[in-house]
Amino acid sequence: MLDYKFIKDNLEAVKANIANRFMQADAEMVVALYDKRNGFIVEIDEQRRLRNENAAKMKGPMDQAARQALIEEGKKIKEEISRLESEAEETLKLLDMEGSKIPNMAHPDAPVGKEDKDNTEIARFGEPTKFPFKAKDHVELMEALDLVDFETAARVSGSKFYYLKNEAVLLEMALTRYALDILQKHGFTLTITPDIAREEILEGTGFNPRGAESNIYALEGTGTCLIGTAEIPLGGYYAGQIVDFSKGPILMAGVSHCFRREAGAAGQYSKGLYRVHQFTKIEMFAFTRAEDSDAMHMKLREIEEEIFRSLGIPFRVVDTCTGDLGAPAYRKFDLEAWMPGRGDEGDWGEITSTSNCTDFQARRLGIRYKNDEGKNVIAHTLNGTAIAISRGLISVIENGQQEDGSIRIPEKLVPYCGFEKIGPR
Numbered sequence: 001m002l003d004y005k006f007i008k009d010n011l012e013a014v015k016a017n018i019a020n021r022f023m024q025a026d027a028e029m030v031v032a033l034y035d036k037r038n039g040f041i042v043e044i045d046e047q048r049r050l051r052n053e054n055a056a057k058m059k060g061p062m063d064q065a066a067r068q069a070l071i072e073e074g075k076k077i078k079e080e081i082s083r084l085e086s087e088a089e090e091t092l093k094l095l096d097m098e099g100s101k102i103p104n105m106a107h108p109d110a111p112v113g114k115e116d117k118d119n120t121e122i123a124r125f126g127e128p129t130k131f132p133f134k135a136k137d138h139v140e141l142m143e144a145l146d147l148v149d150f151e152t153a154a155r156v157s158g159s160k161f162y163y164l165k166n167e168a169v170l171l172e173m174a175l176t177r178y179a180l181d182i183l184q185k186h187g188f189t190l191t192i193t194p195d196i197a198r199e200e201i202l203e204g205t206g207f208n209p210r211g212a213e214s215n216i217y218a219l220e221g222t223g224t225c226l227i228g229t230a231e232i233p234l235g236g237y238y239a240g241q242i243v244d245f246s247k248g249p250i251l252m253a254g255v256s257h258c259f260r261r262e263a264g265a266a267g268q269y270s271k272g273l274y275r276v277h278q279f280t281k282i283e284m285f286a287f288t289r290a291e292d293s294d295a296m297h298m299k300l301r302e303i304e305e306e307i308f309r310s311l312g313i314p315f316r317v318v319d320t321c322t323g324d325l326g327a328p329a330y331r332k333f334d335l336e337a338w339m340p341g342r343g344d345e346g347d348w349g350e351i352t353s354t355s356n357c358t359d360f361q362a363r364r365l366g367i368r369y370k371n372d373e374g375k376n377v378i379a380h381t382l383n384g385t386a387i388a389i390s391r392g393l394i395s396v397i398e399n400g401q402q403e404d405g406s407i408r409i410p411e412k413l414v415p416y417c418g419f420e421k422i423g424p425r
Helices: 006-010 011-018 026-057 064-099 140-142 150-156 167-185 199-205 231-235 290-310 360-365 389-399 413-418
Strands: 119-127 190-191 196-198 224-226 251-258 278-288 315-319 331-339 347-356 368-370 376-378 379-388
Touching: 006 011, 006 026, 006 064, 006 251, 011 026, 026 064, 064 150, 064 278, 064 290, 119 290, 140 389, 167 251, 167 278, 167 379, 167 389, 167 413, 196 199, 199 224, 199 360, 231 251, 231 278, 231 347, 231 360, 231 379, 278 290, 278 389, 290 315, 290 347, 290 379, 315 413, 331 389, 360 379
Parallel strands: 190 251
Antiparallel strands: 119 315, 196 224, 251 278, 278 379, 315 331, 331 347, 347 379, 368 376
């Protein structure tokens, strides 16, 4: 969430940012509620001053009538303070509700636009894979090799679920362990996170746990939700705490299942493993000083690039447009892998993203640090997908396909999975 004073002092810029993100929020209402609450605070302080004066007067000598008058005055002041505090509390609830709708400010260099087509390509590693045969998509390849079962999963769990089978199970574990080894080398503390988080942690990290537009599975009557990403429990790890940056930024990596409703997601680009209700992901999360977050953002992006370059997967990096940033992100880079089976002739598909959320998440979560002057300052938070396993499988399988229907495994993964190739049965 943005600082309310910042919104008031930069109202026109905030309104322009909301428009550029194509989001619905009323910054003017937020400023009005902020001023109203501040007004209540001033009034409450004045009434408390009067209460103290009244109490001081009662300590002196006086007749019974004068004392009774002071007692009555004290009751009125007490009732007025109670009324003002109640109205201030209600105003704060409205302020926080409306304030939570306002997105983070966007980086000046983030391209202004609404959809994927408005993203800007800023780097490319490798060229799209070409085959002397008609490329198949991962669904056709995996079903032919008995690596996945969508049909049974649909009967058991519903659409957009799947069973991984045989070598695909080992390949998922290989991708997981390979990514964790790289993250450990870069100094990340490795964790397996809970798959459930409290609603206030979701809200603090910028996710909406309720409503028709929510992408989250809420667990009815518990005040908790299934997580859509390990960003949520990792972001909540230091909620309400003052963190110590004396040894540098705090780097955490989380392995989790991710659960997403994906309501309305359909079309050929959502088929198979690309957009599912449950998948495994390894997430990077960083807590930094304010002045270090831009450099950390580049580090997270470079780690994502390292993982996919070492696997030999062609990919490009895009600077995400304002309309596709999501509310918490100040700037976001996506890695899009070449997927030969996507569409008629192959296409790019998102495999990772990394976001600098500045102090947007940490303000609501109450994560602070002491700066060089000893003052408590809101920390900056960043997140990045090391690898979303389902999409990692797509990129490995489609780019490694052979004419006979077999799949060549990237050299770096062979020691982890124990085979160089998945062949027809």
